[in-house]
Amino acid sequence: MTAADAFAGAQRAAGVIAAKHRGDLAGAQELLADFPDEQARTRAFELLAQLALSILRAQTGQTMDELVKELSLHIAAASSD
Template sequence: MGIVAARHRGDLAGVQALTDAFTDDAERAHAFLLLTELALAITSDHTGRELPVIVREISLRIAALAATD
């Protein structure tokens, strides 16, 4: 959560320092996966929409953004 807070306040050096604290890429990926799952669960709970629907919509948006690059 510290990474998100640092990024939100524009502290890019803080973001870098916090991400460097992970010992390897697998640990970093796992942490970001957990954060993503938490954010999606909160979104689902708050909106009352099913998690798979939210994930599908995000996937489609990512695909659309990738297609414009």
């Protein structure tokens, strides 16, 4: 997988999230189906998460460990609802 492929996948993953957020579930499913396989999908969402956390780190000044800890707490709280 080339770097261009990885970033195109991350962009597609962002599109999936945006489509879901606006209620376009069919569009999200279509974008998910465009991934060649599960491994490519996983790598795309991993890269998207890394990029999003890097942006947040740059804006907040928090360390990556602090951000991941905070995110983990939010995930735990959301899963207990």
